[in-house]
Amino acid sequence: MAQVQIMSVIGSAVPASLRALGLLACWYVVRDGEQISGPLRSLPDAQALSRAMLDGPLGA
Structure with a gap:
């Protein structure tokens, strides 16, 4: 079974397009x-996408 996880990034690792919107994570x-x-x-x-991956055909 595939292992699905959520990874967070902060600061300069956030894409410039999102930082331009004021997002820092x-x-x-x-x-x-x-x-x-x-x-x-x-x-x-x-979290919603992660659940969908686990419940969908790719996660089964």
């Missing part, structure tokens, strides 16, 4: 150590 969904999502603006968004 963002989240990524990672499966088996490989990034599978773009930067997400909120932890709840990352």
